[in-house]
Amino acid sequence: MQHHGLGYSSCFFSVCFLVVLECLVVSAQVKNLVSDPHWLPATATWYGSPDGDGSDGGACGYGSLVDVKPLRARVGAVSPVLFKNGEGCGACYKVKCLDNSICSRRAVTIIVTDECPGGYCSNGRTHFDLSGAAFGRMAINGENSQLRDRGELPVVYRRTPCKYPGKNIAFHVNEGSTDFWLSLLVEFEDGDGDVGSMHIREVSSSEWLEMNHIWGATWAITGGPLEGPLSVKLTTLSTGKILSARDVIPRNWTPKATYTSRLNFSPQ
Template sequence: MEGLCYIFIFCTLVCSAAAAAVADLHWHPATATWYGSPEGDGSDGGACGYGSLVDVKPFRARVGAVSPVLFKGGEGCGACYKVRCLDRSICSRRAVTVIITDECPGGYCSNGRTHFDLSGAAFGRMAAAGGGGQLRNRGEIPVIYRRTPCKYPGKNIAFHVNEGSTDYWLSLLVEFEDGDGDVGSMHIREANSNEWLEMTHIWGANWCIIAGPLRGPFSVKLTTLSTGRTLSAREVIPRNWTPKATYTSRLNFNF
């Protein structure tokens, strides 16, 4: 089976047998606010480093910033949550699904609070029909939340090579990770090597390695933070890679 994957798709997917599902059946209390324009998509960029991805589908209008307890120094980037308003007088029972793309370190998000700062569009979707504007006028509201698997239909995991990368300093950003959405560790393997080299988490959803000269093509292995599931994409970054380019694998986590 492994040989067939190498021949036909040049990738290997390994799922930890002991991994638990990321979905949380229990709801937890939190608070929520909104930012940006009332019907807007939220932040442009953000502390996770996704850049312009936050302005287009599937991120568009589903992005959110979280307090440090959920941001986890950037390792919480990419995680998905369902958030539901508790005020029955103005809110529907519908939960909105948001993707963590940013951090809100101060104000409502300080002092160890669990807080979501949502795009105006995502915040308004929790309201009963026609009540989006009225709900936004409330400002801070009590909500409940739970983790939920990320779903990017038709998308496979991609690796963006960050600007400034060289043969001696290589930095990667993971995009469109189904399931857990978060990354706990990353490794790369050079061409004609059996050794996986550990990358270092630097900020947001960005990882790097200082070594060299590094010789592509590179295979990339990532392990999720939440459940420890592992995925390895063989030679996903080509020999003639360039900074600011994005290389898409033929794999994703299946949930």
């Protein structure tokens, strides 16, 4: 019995030592990569079905867009520090886990489509709650399910330009909009991806009217009746880049319709 006890203690000590050693290696990897000013530390979890696309809609208001390409499987809910009351919607990030025993060297690119306000995302933490598909993509080939079994992971992240090849900026007219209350959602914005301000201009006017940020990625203006066609001007939140889409909303626009411009920001 005494010999068995000694063997158990020795085995227990060895396991503990290996666990501590693995944690130290991962910590060193995080420290080395975070020394690059472009990468910052955070944590990550996943939600939805294991191989699924994440949320059905989300707090940004993109609705069914999150279920189809190019957003499909790139969905990310972020903590309030990155969500920024919805002004962070549409921003793109690269997220990478660093445990070389199970994580690949590649980062997954995600688009902010949702907010995770509680649990892992509270207390001012920088946290990514990814779709099961996006989370699994950080793994070595064949280790996707094992990585998801880890639960919460230490990760590093950085902003990256949004890229929607073959797409121009589009404006979705939200349900309930009228000639006196117009609500718009921006889609497929290359580059910064986020919106800091929006203005519209009526066809008969030279004045840009400021829209108000309502929630998520939704902007609205009250007044009118508004006379179309309407031009829309975007200013990005991150770098203040400006794009003006002339007469993009037609005179006979309708709620729930999407109108595509001929322009986009440079993704660079």
